[in-house]
Amino acid sequence: MRHLIIFSALLLLGCSSLLAQTRNVTGLVKDSRGETLIGVAIQVVGTDRGTQTDLDGLFSLDGLLPSDSLNFTYVGLEMLTIAVGDQTVINVTLTESTVQLAEVVVVGYGTQTKQSVVGSIVQATGDDIRQRNAGTDLSNTLTGVLRA
Secondary structure (H helix, E strand, O other): OHHHHHHHHHHHHHHHHHHHOOEEEEEEEEEOOOOEOOOOEEEEOOOOOEEEOOOOOEEEEEEEOOOOEEEEEEOOEEEEEEEOOOOOEOOEEEOEOOOOOOOEEEEOOEEEEHHHOOOOOOOOOHHHHHHHOOOOOHHHHHOOOOOO
């Protein structure tokens, strides 16, 4: 019985030291002009764990190890990777990307770059749709309405 108590105590001490190694990391993400960024994606490298910044540019991630790294990504800005180490507060400034975004066309089943669309692209204005007044079914309303 005495051996069981000692074993249980050692097991509890070992588990608590493992849990003590994880940390909660918080921070603020800004752009190069000092403005906070809403919706920056923050992902723990090599995992599917992550979060995004709130309306004030703030984020929080729990259970991180010192060996973890965080990827910060936002459309139009350079991706930044930062090692967690012993930090509990990570404030980040993202800089503008020098890569130009290609023109994108939204299609009914996804998105494609404009140059990869094989077929015709047409445009219908709100006035065109109101003139047709074909009811509530939008697909019927747009039938035959083409504008170059």
